[in-house]
Amino acid sequence: MSTTQLAGLLPELEVIRKDFPILERVLEGDRPLVYLDSANTSQKPQIVIDTMVDHLERHNANVARAMHQLGAESSEAFEAARDTVAGFLNAPSRDEVIFTKNASEALNLVANTLAWATGDLSIGTGDEVVITEMEHHSNIVPWQLLTQRKGATLRWFGLTDDGHLDLSNIDDLITERTKVVSLTWVSNMLGTINPVAEIARRAHEVGAIVVVDASQAAPQLPVDVVASGADLLAFTGHKVVGPTGIGVLWGRRAVLDQLPPFLGGGEMIETVTMERSTYAGIPHKFEAGTPPIVEAVGLGAALEYLSHIGLDAIHAHEQTITAYALAGLATVPGLSVLGPLDAAQRGGAISFEIDGVHPHDVAQVLDSRGIAVRAGHHCAKPAHARYGVQSSTRMSSYLYTTPAEIDALVEGLEYTRSYFKLS
Amino acid sequence: MSQDLDSLYQEIILDHYKHPHHRGLRDPFEAEVHHVNPTCGDEVTLRVHVRDGVVADVSYDAVGCSISQASASVMTDLVIGKSVAEAMSIHEEFLTLMQGRGNVEPDEEVLEDGIAFAGVAKFPARVKCALLSWMAWKDATASAVELVETTEEIR
Numbered sequence: 001m002s003t004t005q006l007a008g009l010l011p012e013l014e015v016i017r018k019d020f021p022i023l024e025r026v027l028e029g030d031r032p033l034v035y036l037d038s039a040n041t042s043q044k045p046q047i048v049i050d051t052m053v054d055h056l057e058r059h060n061a062n063v064a065r066a067m068h069q070l071g072a073e074s075s076e077a078f079e080a081a082r083d084t085v086a087g088f089l090n091a092p093s094r095d096e097v098i099f100t101k102n103a104s105e106a107l108n109l110v111a112n113t114l115a116w117a118t119g120d121l122s123i124g125t126g127d128e129v130v131i132t133e134m135e136h137h138s139n140i141v142p143w144q145l146l147t148q149r150k151g152a153t154l155r156w157f158g159l160t161d162d163g164h165l166d167l168s169n170i171d172d173l174i175t176e177r178t179k180v181v182s183l184t185w186v187s188n189m190l191g192t193i194n195p196v197a198e199i200a201r202r203a204h205e206v207g208a209i210v211v212v213d214a215s216q217a218a219p220q221l222p223v224d225v226v227a228s229g230a231d232l233l234a235f236t237g238h239k240v241v242g243p244t245g246i247g248v249l250w251g252r253r254a255v256l257d258q259l260p261p262f263l264g265g266g267e268m269i270e271t272v273t274m275e276r277s278t279y280a281g282i283p284h285k286f287e288a289g290t291p292p293i294v295e296a297v298g299l300g301a302a303l304e305y306l307s308h309i310g311l312d313a314i315h316a317h318e319q320t321i322t323a324y325a326l327a328g329l330a331t332v333p334g335l336s337v338l339g340p341l342d343a344a345q346r347g348g349a350i351s352f353e354i355d356g357v358h359p360h361d362v363a364q365v366l367d368s369r370g371i372a373v374r375a376g377h378h379c380a381k382p383a384h385a386r387y388g389v390q391s392s393t394r395m396s397s398y399l400y401t402t403p404a405e406i407d408a409l410v411e412g413l414e415y416t417r418s419y420f421k422l423s
Numbered sequence: 424m425s426q427d428l429d430s431l432y433q434e435i436i437l438d439h440y441k442h443p444h445h446r447g448l449r450d451p452f453e454a455e456v457h458h459v460n461p462t463c464g465d466e467v468t469l470r471v472h473v474r475d476g477v478v479a480d481v482s483y484d485a486v487g488c489s490i491s492q493a494s495a496s497v498m499t500d501l502v503i504g505k506s507v508a509e510a511m512s513i514h515e516e517f518l519t520l521m522q523g524r525g526n527v528e529p530d531e532e533v534l535e536d537g538i539a540f541a542g543v544a545k546f547p548a549r550v551k552c553a554l555l556s557w558m559a560w561k562d563a564t565a566s567a568v569e570l571v572e573t574t575e576e577i578r
Contacts, residue, residue, distance in 0.1 A: 028427075360463060360488035360552065361432075368428045376463040384464070390486050391464045419428070420437070420489075 008320030019045040031370030039349040039396030051301035081300030104138040106234035106249035111142035125151040163339035185217035189380040190339030191346035200229025222311040242302035246295035263288040318348040349396040430542035439493035449482040454566035458559040471563040495556035
């Protein structure tokens, strides 16, 4: 595939594409795959696949409890992945990195343990939790459950017409009553990049803790948990070219130490009697049962791969592709983009509507041309409702996306309009 | 591939999509239901009016894709004016067609314009779209019949 040369693209794009075997797939009707659904899940480079296969073929054993060579190798690989994650996030300590099943589980871990917390972190009647209207359902529902269970109040930042957080009433929202502020760093629907550090500073002034959903940020922005101002931060493995079944919760040690255990079971204990138990320190306190070992090892390989290319370079690539896509989409009659129109203020997910064609039908016609996009509410129904939209079509790029693939999308959308006889 | 696309988007379907029959919510009715497809957010509010064991009217307000909108339109054509028992058997026949993975030969005598949906059965992701309003109709009709029977008992 030939690529138009644009400043900001990854210099070795063709080499990078060769790292991802699935990008060579040819679909029904001899159509080469044009994968524009990376905000849903990213594709996997060969190094991740090989690392996982190698672990299963040569080193497989349970971690931390097998007194044999394989057990030691498996434990070492698993814990090395924790070191890689800590480095990727610039975490002050590796012990602050907790492996979960995905970002949803990480956010639910926080909301549930806060429901059981005593002391400073406890939440009750009169307390408030603040989220935003652009959250993924996984950063809305756990907080609804928490506030309903504890008699607390859920409040949220609204959105401006151009897709940003409406911060005009921040002083009314973040007050002495606020115990938690939880927000996404990058919107999975609007693409908006939020001023996380600024909001965290305001939250800390009133003594609230800050939870950041970095599911869409971790793949495409350099994430420094200290600079972000977050107290707790979640992301998922499968969006950062890693496998499914593995997510990460990072938390400041002082906060994690105060939170009670989440799930009870093996590995999270210090000692157990029939009457009571005492618990392991972090991170193991939050990792009951056999963890997703090979998935963690795969995640480690994925983050090393991204770090080798460089998150700054990946971010520049995403912004370049996003700007090119926004310009291309603007040429399609009847198409309107939801969210900021300036690529510098957004990530690589672009949701849009086309007058007269439902998103399902758009996605179906594109699929017949080998182009994979997402159609629906993208697990962000409130954000759609805010803009009076029932559902939308979303294209999302990543480090392997080429300008030629964006051209194919734009052509596909023009074909879609003609297929549905829109002049 | 566009051949497959044409088998999904039959002219009949696109016609019903652009010019839906029996659309809008009307009185009288004995039952109203609201069904959603949680994966894509498509929604339908549907009312059923049953009189003397006959489906006297079906009215609806729906948002969704061409398949779900056309399906609602075709469904109302097929069931309005039929006895409840007859309409339920048409429902069964449509359900069998949709769940047949493209291997069921539709009966035009029974399904009329509904045969255009035979191609949808080959697209598993779209079967739910085609069934949304049919499931809402069955649900509402069951409630309407129950209500009518209870009212008659009271009389």
